[in-house]
Amino acid sequence: GAVVSQHPSWVICKSGTSVKIECRSLDFQATTMFWYRQFPKQSLMLMATSNEGSKATYEQGVEKDKFLINHASLTLSTLTVTSAHPEDSSFYICSASTLGQIKETQYFGPGTRLLVL
Amino acid sequence: AQSVTQPDIHITVSEGASLELRCNYSYGATPYLFWYVQSPGQGLQLLLKYFSGDTLVQGIKGFEAEFKRSQSSFNLRKPSVHWSDAAEYFCAVGAGGTASKLTFGTGTRLQVTL
DSSP states (O other), X not given: OOOEEEEXXXXXXXXXOOEEEEEEESSSOOSEEEEEEEOTTSOEEEEEEEETTSOXXXXXXXXXXXXXXXXXXXXXXXXXXXXXXXXGOEEEEEEEEOTTSTTOOEEEOOOEEEEEO | OOEEEOOOSEEEXXXXXXXXXXXXXXXXXXXXXXXXXXXXXXXXXXXXXXXXXXXXXEOGGGXXXXXXXXXXXXXXXXXXXXXXXXEEEEEEEXXXXXXXXXXXXOOEEEEXXX
């Protein structure tokens, strides 16, 4: 149980284009989803927290107009990197959680590697 | 604000040897603590977690961790390492007594020699 998927697993795009990454909880309903960014050989940095049906909460320093997050249902959240530039190249990981329930936990997806040329 | 320190950036052990990965946290109240493992190019897999109760927590793949409040530690152990355990290990603490905002340590890369 508690499986989270991401699509695509990797994407290469040209500078200036937009890229959408999907995060799905496959066997449970996630009240909250999180988006992280991981640079090579570094830890995860939380970008934003999204709750189903409401606006995402972004961490300090994360541009909300550049990283658009939509959490349309209890099983799907999307991250759109708008007007991507080479510095946006990174490994993006989502997680899903059922916060508010006893022994809540974040379950992570397999990640999406983005390369912007 | 909470923080997590993993003092060992890189550890090498022989297959069959025991393993202990260190994790120290800073948090004012009783923390929610997690250990995750990440294989190259993959997402994170939950190994185990501590919320309350028994301070010795059993996880998957033969791992266990012990919460020691007096030392602010949550070290991960395995009695006999397998070559497939080679990966990056992250310790994390949840803020506000929840898993809502995880703060991760910088990770420990485990290498297993045959």
